[in-house]
Amino acid sequence: xxxxxxxxxxxxxxxxxxxxxxxxxxxxxxxxxxxxxxxxxxxxxxxxxxxxxxxxxxxxxxxxxxxxxxxxxxxxxxxxx
Numbered sequence: 001x002x003x004x005x006x007x008x009x010x011x012x013x014x015x016x017x018x019x020x021x022x023x024x025x026x027x028x029x030x031x032x033x034x035x036x037x038x039x040x041x042x043x044x045x046x047x048x049x050x051x052x053x054x055x056x057x058x059x060x061x062x063x064x065x066x067x068x069x070x071x072x073x074x075x076x077x078x079x080x081x
Contacts, residue, residue: 012018042050050056 042056050059
């Protein structure tokens with residue numbers, strides 16, 4: 001799939017010196033960020049409850065522990081159903 005190149009209007013404000021902006025590389029650290037990151041977007045209602053990564057991780061680890069202790073019980077329940 002080829003994307004059309006759209007000519008963009010120069011929106012740089014006059015107070016910025018374009019010569020200082022040369023040599024920039026778009027996505028310079030993109031690959032490095034992909035390797036070291038696992039970004040998950042939370043829905044708004046969930047994000048209102050969990051304000052930071054620590055609280056999200058704590059809740060998920062609690063859920064994992066609870067599932068681990070109930071795992072054998074669930075298997076027998078499913079088999080009986």
